[in-house]
Amino acid sequence: MIKYLPLKEITASYEPDITDALKQIVERGWFLLGEECAAFEKEYAEYIGSRHCIGCGNGYDALWLILRAYRAMGTLKEGDEVLVPANTFIASVLAITNNGLKPVFVEPDADTFIVSEEQLRKATTTRSKAYLMVHLYGRCAYSDAIGNFCRERGIKIIEDNAQAHGAIYGERRTGSLGDAAGHSFYPGKNLGALGDAGAVTTDDDKLAETIAMLHNYGSTKKYIHEQEGVNSRIDEFQAAILRIKLRRLDKDNKRREQIAGKYMSEIKNPLLRMPKAAEPGANVYHIFPLMCKQRDKLQKYLSEHGIETQIHYPIAVHKQSCYPQWHTLSLPTAETLCSQELSLPLYPLLTDEEVEVIIATVNAYQIDFNLSI
Numbered sequence: 001m002i003k004y005l006p007l008k009e010i011t012a013s014y015e016p017d018i019t020d021a022l023k024q025i026v027e028r029g030w031f032l033l034g035e036e037c038a039a040f041e042k043e044y045a046e047y048i049g050s051r052h053c054i055g056c057g058n059g060y061d062a063l064w065l066i067l068r069a070y071r072a073m074g075t076l077k078e079g080d081e082v083l084v085p086a087n088t089f090i091a092s093v094l095a096i097t098n099n100g101l102k103p104v105f106v107e108p109d110a111d112t113f114i115v116s117e118e119q120l121r122k123a124t125t126t127r128s129k130a131y132l133m134v135h136l137y138g139r140c141a142y143s144d145a146i147g148n149f150c151r152e153r154g155i156k157i158i159e160d161n162a163q164a165h166g167a168i169y170g171e172r173r174t175g176s177l178g179d180a181a182g183h184s185f186y187p188g189k190n191l192g193a194l195g196d197a198g199a200v201t202t203d204d205d206k207l208a209e210t211i212a213m214l215h216n217y218g219s220t221k222k223y224i225h226e227q228e229g230v231n232s233r234i235d236e237f238q239a240a241i242l243r244i245k246l247r248r249l250d251k252d253n254k255r256r257e258q259i260a261g262k263y264m265s266e267i268k269n270p271l272l273r274m275p276k277a278a279e280p281g282a283n284v285y286h287i288f289p290l291m292c293k294q295r296d297k298l299q300k301y302l303s304e305h306g307i308e309t310q311i312h313y314p315i316a317v318h319k320q321s322c323y324p325q326w327h328t329l330s331l332p333t334a335e336t337l338c339s340q341e342l343s344l345p346l347y348p349l350l351t352d353e354e355v356e357v358i359i360a361t362v363n364a365y366q367i368d369f370n371l372s373i
């Protein structure tokens, strides 16, 4: 069986470094906001190319903290509109609604699966105050045209960089392209912890200061609370693991790009659609999505042939039970993606032989005449 993501084997490939680092922390006896956290924040800020990095509990918290800080600073007010792709993981949208802000769903481009400048313009109103840009599947969603448009309109760009650690636009990395970025280090992400972890990066001193306060109970000095904050910190174990894994990230992303390149050039099946190729480095292929009208049949077929796959994401955010107010919205491109998307295994440890097997098996998939296509 080729697994979708063999986390056990991936983790083992970093040994004995991980175990050694964890042991050192146990011996040191300092578990939160210590030297590993400070070192990771410094190294990750340098890697991304941002002035500040603040570690926090997870990717959702990172996005929530950015918007919460903008509210505390008066940059955003209750009810302000935040543009967000209609096809994203629900965390992007929850960060908006859990801050008393209003999401405005933007349809993605049908070929790249990310939002284009044209679609962003169409969805923008005079009440749009921020754009939560999602680098979905690992593909950079920023362009100079989008950056200029948002700056002209006074729209803050908040990057959801949960899936695109290391992706490059021109000379800069995602996470340093907008006003602030939220990063998730959920175990399966390109840079993944062994538990929950996240971070905010930004060049904005005031925003960084506010988030540094908010994520630690609204406090900069122990037992002095200036803001109504929360507890969202990265622990020393996760910070140490991330420091070890960060050293291999670029190499891992190169291997992901190589595998994706093979998929794109060698998968030839008229029943499938693949994403349009991106500029070199602009996609770190967190997820490799295929589009197939017979998606569920294809998934079953691949599973029967020893290939595990996943669906990202089966139900659009605006169709979820927690958001009944948007069930009448029609966002056909996002909804089609939900009904057709199937993600192939793609991780650096995948061998060339396994890649060949996946390609040959996908290419051998044939029409099921019981279904209209």
Ligand SMILES: *Cc1c(COP(=O)(O)O)cnc(C)c1O
Pocket: 058, 059, 060, 061, 088, 089, 091, 092, 134, 160, 162, 163, 184, 185, 186, 196, 197, 198
């Ligand atoms: C994983 C993910 C998140 C949330 O990250 P957590 O660390 O699980 O909270 C947010 N946005 C996107 C696009 C993600 O893929």
